[in-house]
Amino acid sequence: MNEYLKKVLNGVREKNLYEPEYLQAVEEVLTSIEPVINQHPEYEKIALLERMIEPERIVIFRVPYVMDNGQTVVHRGYRVQFSSLIGPYKGGLRFHPSVNQSIIKFLGFEQIFKNALTGLPIGGGKGGSDFDPKGKSDDEIMRFCQSFMTELQRHIGQDIDIPAGDIGVGEREIGYLFGQYKRIKDIYEGGVLTGKGLSYGGSLVRKEATGFGLIYFMREMLAENKQSLAGKTVTISGAGNVAIYACQKALEYGANVVAMSDSKGCIYDKNGIDLNLIKQIKEVERGRIFEYLKKHPKAEYIECNGEVSPIWEIKTDIALPCATQNEVTLNAAKRLAENGAIAVGEGANMPCTKEAAEYLINNGILLAPSKAANAGGVAISAVEMSQNSMRYYLSFDEVDKKLNEIMTNIFKSCKSAANQYNLGNNYTAGANIAAFNKLAQAMIAQGIV
Numbered sequence: 001m002n003e004y005l006k007k008v009l010n011g012v013r014e015k016n017l018y019e020p021e022y023l024q025a026v027e028e029v030l031t032s033i034e035p036v037i038n039q040h041p042e043y044e045k046i047a048l049l050e051r052m053i054e055p056e057r058i059v060i061f062r063v064p065y066v067m068d069n070g071q072t073v074v075h076r077g078y079r080v081q082f083s084s085l086i087g088p089y090k091g092g093l094r095f096h097p098s099v100n101q102s103i104i105k106f107l108g109f110e111q112i113f114k115n116a117l118t119g120l121p122i123g124g125g126k127g128g129s130d131f132d133p134k135g136k137s138d139d140e141i142m143r144f145c146q147s148f149m150t151e152l153q154r155h156i157g158q159d160i161d162i163p164a165g166d167i168g169v170g171e172r173e174i175g176y177l178f179g180q181y182k183r184i185k186d187i188y189e190g191g192v193l194t195g196k197g198l199s200y201g202g203s204l205v206r207k208e209a210t211g212f213g214l215i216y217f218m219r220e221m222l223a224e225n226k227q228s229l230a231g232k233t234v235t236i237s238g239a240g241n242v243a244i245y246a247c248q249k250a251l252e253y254g255a256n257v258v259a260m261s262d263s264k265g266c267i268y269d270k271n272g273i274d275l276n277l278i279k280q281i282k283e284v285e286r287g288r289i290f291e292y293l294k295k296h297p298k299a300e301y302i303e304c305n306g307e308v309s310p311i312w313e314i315k316t317d318i319a320l321p322c323a324t325q326n327e328v329t330l331n332a333a334k335r336l337a338e339n340g341a342i343a344v345g346e347g348a349n350m351p352c353t354k355e356a357a358e359y360l361i362n363n364g365i366l367l368a369p370s371k372a373a374n375a376g377g378v379a380i381s382a383v384e385m386s387q388n389s390m391r392y393y394l395s396f397d398e399v400d401k402k403l404n405e406i407m408t409n410i411f412k413s414c415k416s417a418a419n420q421y422n423l424g425n426n427y428t429a430g431a432n433i434a435a436f437n438k439l440a441q442a443m444i445a446q447g448i449v
């Protein structure tokens with residue numbers, strides 16, 4: 001391995017021993033850009049890689065709130081402002097009990113590359129809390145969001161850092177966060193958060209953008225390899241924002257989606273998933289996916305017993321992991337291959353372990369990498385910001401057309417970087433290289449900062 005890369009990798013391992021997800025994300029990127037680093041020995045003297053992997057700033061704060069029963073609970077809040085190289089810090093907030101510094105840093109690191117691929121002027125950031133919104137009342141969610149924003153407002157702004165949603169943070173949470181920001185700052189700063197409701201500054205298609213974008217990318221990747229979505233069997237993990245709209249667009253393209261899941265188990269409906277019912281259960285009632293059986297008793301519910309979702313056992317042509325990191329393990333990848341899958345599209349961030357991703361690529365299964373394939377959400381967040389600046393709204397079709405163009409361009413960037421370095425259809429390396437080259441140029445232009 002390249003000596004400079006080896007030195008940087010050893011350094012990052014030593015410094016971040018207890019941050020496995022962050023290490024995984026950094027190692028994945030650095031090892032895949034080796035052909036570029038080999039061509040640029042001058043990067044070592046200016047510590048280009050060391051600067052790229054070190055967050056500009058991390059803010060950690062206390063978030064107390066009072067539950068409905070009167071009990072006060074304290075959570076930990078985070079915002080990692082990773083890189084302002086090509087635009088203000090931009091990235092979502094995740095509310096989930098598993099949130100820790102490693103997870104927020106890995107997400108922030110990935111976000112820099114993803115945002116670079118969109119071609120839009122947005123840097124990288126991520127934040128969140130170990131708060132679990134599940135089972136909480138609306139009042140509890142509101143009080144938590146208000147407390148979270150009371151601290152976060154010191155660090156963000158429409159030209160500084162623009163948070164949005166991620167796991168556990170959707171339109172409801174963004175509304176409460178926005179209201180509290182506006183109250184404290186006493187200013188209507190429309191572009192300070194994205195994923196807003198349509199009545200106060202949100203953009204059409206933002207809700208659908210990540211899922212739709214994933215399918216647009218998949219369409220391009222399949223077409224390049226003489227395939228299409230029509231008539232294909234599809235399984236989708238998760239039943240949240242990304243999964244639901246990936247399902248909707250896959251159905252529009254004539255695919256047959258047979259399974260979706262949540263953290264407790266998966267629904268297998270051979271006749272095709274009833275998406276309206278999934279929306280009702282998840283978006284309206286905030287319920288569990290097994291409730292699907294009440295209306296469709298012939299569908300199968302498979303409970304999740306271990307770490308790995310049973311959904312990857314189901315025979316499928318195309319698998320779309322849209323729940324969380326490392327949900328597709330090496331064993332899951334092997335099962336997908338045995339069952340004849342032709343493609344995997346990463347809707348979630350880093351859903352395949354390193355071993356799983358390598359196995360899929362080495363066994364000829366097309367892999368749409370998360371940094372590229374799920375960039376539609378943040379891309380339309382940037383389009384939401386530009387509408388807020390213009391004080392003007394675009395129509396659904398205008399934004400959707402933009403999303404389609406952006407995803408098509410992202411696929412082209414991944415393909416051409418992969419071609420340039422003779423990497424075949426390793427679009428994962430292609431995405432990393434395309435984004436890295438853009439970031440490296442900007443870093444060199446801006447001097448040692």
Ligand code: NDP
Pocket residue numbers: 096098165166167168169170210237238239240241242243261262263264322323324325347348349374375377378
């Ligand atoms: P949601 O909160 O809307 O949905 C998350 C879904 O994933 C739920 O079905 C949830 O099940 C499941 N899930 C979450 N954590 C776990 C876990 N640890 N194990 C198993 N299942 C889990 O989130 P999103 O749809 O917004 O996000 C899904 C993924 O997509 C994340 O990786 C996120 O980072 C990524 N992403 C999101 C974007 C966006 O715009 N929202 C943009 C780009 C990427 P349960 O309800 O049981 O917890």
Ligand code: 2IT
Pocket residue numbers: 090091092093111114162163164165166194349374375377378379381
């Ligand atoms: O991972 C992601 O790209 C997101 N959660 C969306 C970020 C955003 O700012 O819209």
